[in-house]
Amino acid sequence: MNRIQTKLKEDKKLLSIYFSAGYPSVNDTVEIIQELESNGVDMIEIGLPFSDPLADGPTIQESSTQALKNGMTSELLFQQLQSIRASVSIPLIIMGYFNPILQYGVEAFCKACQEVGIDGLIIPDLPVDVYDENYKHLFKKYGIINVFLITPQTSQERIRYIDSISEGFIYMVSSASVTGSSSGFQTEQTDYFKRVANMELQAPQIVGFGISNQETFKQATQHTKGAIIGSAFIKHLSANGIKNIDTFVNTILH
Amino acid sequence: MSYNVNSKGYYGDFGGAYIPEMLYPNVEELRQNYLKVMTEPSFINAFNALLKDYVGRPSPLYFAKRLSEKYNTKIYLKREDLNHTGAHKINNTIGQILMAQRLGKKRIIAETGAGQHGVATATVCALMGLECIVYMGAVDIERQAPNVARMKMLGATVIPANSGSKTLKDATNEAIRDWINNPVNTYYIIGSVVGPHPYPDMVARFQAVVSEEMQWQLQEKEGRKDPDYVIACVGGGSNAAGAFYHYLDTPKVKLIAAEAAGLGVHSGESAATSILGKEGIIHGSKTLLMQTPDGQITEPYSISAGLDYPGVGPMHANLYKTKRAEFIAITDDQAMEAGLELSMLEGIIPAIESSHALAVFKQKTFKTDDVIVLSLSGRGDKDLDTYSKHFKL
Ligand SMILES: Cc1ncc(COP(=O)(O)O)c(C=O)c1O
Numbered sequence: 001m002n003r004i005q006t007k008l009k010e011d012k013k014l015l016s017i018y019f020s021a022g023y024p025s026v027n028d029t030v031e032i033i034q035e036l037e038s039n040g041v042d043m044i045e046i047g048l049p050f051s052d053p054l055a056d057g058p059t060i061q062e063s064s065t066q067a068l069k070n071g072m073t074s075e076l077l078f079q080q081l082q083s084i085r086a087s088v089s090i091p092l093i094i095m096g097y098f099n100p101i102l103q104y105g106v107e108a109f110c111k112a113c114q115e116v117g118i119d120g121l122i123i124p125d126l127p128v129d130v131y132d133e134n135y136k137h138l139f140k141k142y143g144i145i146n147v148f149l150i151t152p153q154t155s156q157e158r159i160r161y162i163d164s165i166s167e168g169f170i171y172m173v174s175s176a177s178v179t180g181s182s183s184g185f186q187t188e189q190t191d192y193f194k195r196v197a198n199m200e201l202q203a204p205q206i207v208g209f210g211i212s213n214q215e216t217f218k219q220a221t222q223h224t225k226g227a228i229i230g231s232a233f234i235k236h237l238s239a240n241g242i243k244n245i246d247t248f249v250n251t252i253l254h
Numbered sequence: 255m256s257y258n259v260n261s262k263g264y265y266g267d268f269g270g271a272y273i274p275e276m277l278y279p280n281v282e283e284l285r286q287n288y289l290k291v292m293t294e295p296s297f298i299n300a301f302n303a304l305l306k307d308y309v310g311r312p313s314p315l316y317f318a319k320r321l322s323e324k325y326n327t328k329i330y331l332k333r334e335d336l337n338h339t340g341a342h343k344i345n346n347t348i349g350q351i352l353m354a355q356r357l358g359k360k361r362i363i364a365e366t367g368a369g370q371h372g373v374a375t376a377t378v379c380a381l382m383g384l385e386c387i388v389y390m391g392a393v394d395i396e397r398q399a400p401n402v403a404r405m406k407m408l409g410a411t412v413i414p415a416n417s418g419s420k421t422l423k424d425a426t427n428e429a430i431r432d433w434i435n436n437p438v439n440t441y442y443i444i445g446s447v448v449g450p451h452p453y454p455d456m457v458a459r460f461q462a463v464v465s466e467e468m469q470w471q472l473q474e475k476e477g478r479k480d481p482d483y484v485i486a487c488v489g490g491g492s493n494a495a496g497a498f499y500h501y502l503d504t505p506k507v508k509l510i511a512a513e514a515a516g517l518g519v520h521s522g523e524s525a526a527t528s529i530l531g532k533e534g535i536i537h538g539s540k541t542l543l544m545q546t547p548d549g550q551i552t553e554p555y556s557i558s559a560g561l562d563y564p565g566v567g568p569m570h571a572n573l574y575k576t577k578r579a580e581f582i583a584i585t586d587d588q589a590m591e592a593g594l595e596l597s598m599l600e601g602i603i604p605a606i607e608s609s610h611a612l613a614v615f616k617q618k619t620f621k622t623d624d625v626i627v628l629s630l631s632g633r634g635d636k637d638l639d640t641y642s643k644h645f646k647l
Contacts, residue, residue, distance in 0.1 A: 051418065051550040052536070054430050055274045061417060073548040098272060099535045100549030124274040125535065149275040153437050158278075173276060176437045 003091040003119045004145050004168040007042060008204050014226030015217065015252060016043040016206060017233050018095065020063040021080070022072025023049075028242050029080045035242065037090050039249040045122065045228065048077060048096030055124045057180035059231040063238070074104045078112045085117035093147065095122040106135055110142040120145035120168055128162055136165070147171050152192045159199060166203035169225060172196065174210045180231030185210070185219045193223040214252050257502040257569070257578055259458075263451025264540075266576060268568035271450035273538045276434045280442075281538075283357065285452045291356045292349075292459060304348045305463060308381070309338045311345075313464075315471035315627070320599040327620035330481070331602070331630045332468055332497060341605065341632030342461060342493040343374040343445060349460030350443040351378040359441035361385045365429040367394055367422035367489065368560035368607065369401025370632055371445030376410035386410040389428040391421035394559045401636050419553035422489075422563045426537050446490025447567035450538030454495075454567050461496025468627055469500055476625055483620065485510040486629035487610040488581075489525075489560045491567035493631035498579070508580070510618070511570060512610040514556035515583035525554035527566040528574040528581040536565040542574065557586040557640065560607040560632075588613040590644050593634065605632030606640060 007014065017036050021029045029046070036044055049067040053060060077094075084092070094113065101109045101123060113121065121144055126135070128148050139146050145168040150159050153176060162170060174189055189210075196205055204225035211220050212232035220227040229252065236248045263269050263285075273281055291297055305311040314333045322329045334342035347364075354362060362384050366372030372388040379386035388405055392414040395402050405412050415424040426448075433442045447454040447461075469479040484501060486494035488511040501507040516524040524530060531542030536551060543565040544552045556562040566574075573579035584592075593609030596602050604612060608631045620626060634641065641647065 051552075052423065052427055054427055054537075055276060055434060057431070065417075068550060075548070097535075099545065099551070102534060103532075103545065103547065103549030125272050125538070127272060127278070128275070130270065130272070151276050151437075153279040154275065155279070176276065177435050178276075178431045181435065 002143060002145055002168070004043070004093070007091050008169060008225065013221040014042040014206065016045060016226060016228040017041050018045040018047055018228055018230035019233055019237065020047040020049050020060065020067045021077050022067035022070045023063040023234070024066070024237055024241055026070035026072055027080070029077065030084060031242055032245065033084060033088055033092070035245040036249065037088050039246045040253055041090065041249055042226065043091045043093065045093045045095045046077070048074060048094055048100060050097040050100055053097060055178055057178040057231065059180040059234050063234045074100055074109070078116055081116040081118070091119045092117065093120040093122055094118055098123050098126045107138045110138050110144050113144050114142040118144065120147055122147045122171060124149060128165070132165055149173050150196070152176055156199070159196065159201070163201040163203050168203065169206045170201065170203045172205045172207045172224065174207050174220065177209060179209055181210070184216060190219065190223070193220070197223040217252050257573060257576070259451070259455040259569070263455070265568045265572035267533070268539070268541045268571040269451055269454060270540050271538055272535045272540060273450045274434070276437065277430070280433065280437055281450050287357065288353065288452050288456050291353055297352060297356065300352055301349055305345065309344050309348065310336065311463065312467040312471070313337055315468060315475065317475065318600050321596065324599060325615045325620065326622055328623070328625045330472070330625070330627045332464060332627055334464065334493065334629060334631050335602070335604065335608070335633035339370070339374050339377050340635060341370040341374065342464065342496060342629070343371045344377065345463055345496065346445065346457050346460045346492060347371070347374040347378045347443055351382055351384070354384070354441035354443070355382065357441065359439060361436065361440045362443055363387045363389070363429050363432050363440055364443045364445060365389045365422065365425040366445060367391070367425065367562060368558070368605070369394065369398040369405065369636060370560060372410070372412070373401050373404045373408070375443050376405040376408035379410065380408045387432065388412050389415050389425040389432070391415045391419070391425045393420040394422065394425070397640065398559055398636055421559065423551065430537065446492040447495045447569055448490040448537055448539060448565060454539065454569055457492055458495040458499060458569060461492050462499035464493070464496035464629065465498065465500040468497070472625070472627065480504060480507050481627045482624040483508045483510055483626040484629070485512065485611050485614050485626060487512045487561060487607050487631060488566060488570055489563050489607060491570040493629050495567065495569055497627070497629040509573065509578060510614055511573070511579050511581045512584050512614050513581055514558055514561035514610055515585045516555040516557070518585055519583045523555040525556040525562055525564065526583040527564065529583060531566070539568050541565050541568045541571040558589065558606040558610065560605070561610060582614050582617050584610040584613040584617070588616065590641065592616070593641065594645060602630070603634035604630055605634050606637045608632055
């Protein structure tokens with residue numbers, strides 16, 4: 001069983017943290033991952049920086065741009081992660097846009113993921129149907145789970161389809177927005193979380209976008225399996241560097 | 255084999271809709287409706303009536319006598335520069351604003367490079383009384399100031415894009431982000447044959463009026479509807495798509511695309527996508543784009559804001575790969591000279607984008623009896639400052 005699947009079976013609400021690889025400094029990647037795990041984070045999304053991150057707001061755009069300036073590449077990320085599994089056992093997911101993965105070669109990318117111990121991928125601009133038709137066999141061959149997004153606008157029928165090909169969790173985008181833009185959840189969002197929960201999907205849902213503190217984490221996970229924090233953690237990194245990651249995680253969890 | 259789009263939204267290997275799930279409902283709504291809407295008689299009538307009475311179509315097909323004598327061949331100029339707002343861009347925005355209305359959208363967003371598409375969008379929004387937001391790179395806001403003023407006068411809100419190279423690519427990113435943030439009430443009027451399917455096909459169909467007119471105009475003037483060559487500049491590729499459209503599957507009509515080589519194709523300051531590009535994904539489309547080996551999109555350069563784009567529409571990527579069209583790279587200097595030459599020989603000041611197409615005559619020799627139609631995509635009013643500085647006028 002893939003580490004993501006094992007983790008999803010745990011009887012608790014999961015906290016997942018996103019950050020851009022190579023930010024604030026190019027060699028911070030491994031230390032950030034270790035710190036997050038040792039402070040009780042359940043899962044990590046390692047952002048593969050891209051020059052044109054269409055689905056991201058200013059915070060992640062800036063960290064992504066800075067990471068590229070720092071010299072981060074797909075090749076370098078895999079080098080940095082070479083021996084990550086000697087020290088880290090929680091699920092690790094790479095979140096990146098499709099073009100850098102396409103240039104690396106989709107099969108080569110999946111293979112490199114397997115070699116270093118990456119469990120899953122989130123590729124926002126790789127449409128579900130294109131994956132299903134052209135790339136699914138490669139992900140399966142290397143044991144990589146592909147995670148799909150749904151939004152408040154996704155139809156019931158499409159959610160069912162996405163659920164049917166999801167082997168890990170479904171990434172529930174909390175509202176119609178790019179990353180980092182909303183603060184707090186309205187009834188509109190909680191209704192949407194409930195609506196999807198009532199569909200009794202086989203794949204658990206983890207909420208992302210707009211979760212920034214303990215309050216929004218609790219709201220988001222009331223009807224779901226877990227939540228993902230991205231922009232708020234990146235803001236913490238840009239203010240504090242890689243110090244005090246424990247404080248950040250503690251304010252969410254305790 | 256057809257050079258047109260297939261039922262899945264691909265031109266050969268290029269095209270498709272590589273969009274985040276957040277955009278899926280919008281793009282899918284458009285995909286399911288665009289052909290149905292575009293073929294409704296009431297839509298066709300409304301579109302044609304506006305093109306005639308508001309845009310001023312048909313645009314003349316003008317025999318450029320002195321230019322022809324200079325290059326010892328037969329050159330016709332398709333005068334898109336005479337359209338209302340001064341470029342071919344309005345053909346597309348008229349079509350798309352009618353589409354937005356049919357889909358019940360109230361808020362219009364657009365990206366713009368040279369500002370021509372922004373002005374054309376602001377114009378049709380004023381005409382229809384719809385809210386208009388235009389994203390424009392901060393660099394372009396500076397070099398196309400007259401168009402920024404026009405958009406504002408037409409009631410549009412112009413929002414600067416400050417990320418990346420601060421040009422067309424970044425303005426497009428911002429427009430797409432806006433659309434993600436406003437998925438229900440907003441319609442995105444894309445300005446060229448780029449973006450996810452169905453945009454490239456829809457925009458090409460709205461621009462196809464250009465070659466439709468060329469066929470009967472040439473019949474009147476030359477007794478044949480097919481020229482030997484069609485020449486157009488390519489940024490995203492919409493004026494070229496319009497000028498090529500009805501000739502795509504007529505192989506005896508040779509197609510020439512002029513690309514912006516900036517300071518030189520291999521100078522590092524260029525936007526010659528066909529030569530420098532590799533297959534990849536930009537703005538939701540699989541196409542040729544300029545990128546690093548790691549798949550990061552590189553920042554292009556051209557003196558012409560309308561050609562300053564690191565990708566090209568999927569139709570053109572396929573025309574390049576299949577060699578259906580010949581791509582010729584034109585530097586800043588070559589384009590500027592050609593613009594000055596047309597002004598002096600014919601009394602027509604072209605947009606710098608169009609000057610790239612005109613510069614083909616110095617790169618390639620044509621036969622005396624060749625009949626050539628060149629898409630004069632826009633007028634040079636917006637570029638006077640750049641021309642003046644370049645030639646120290
Ligand atoms: C006059 C003119 N020609 C050409 C272009 C390039 O666009 P496309 O390649 O879509 O025709 C522009 C873009 O702004 C333009 O303003």
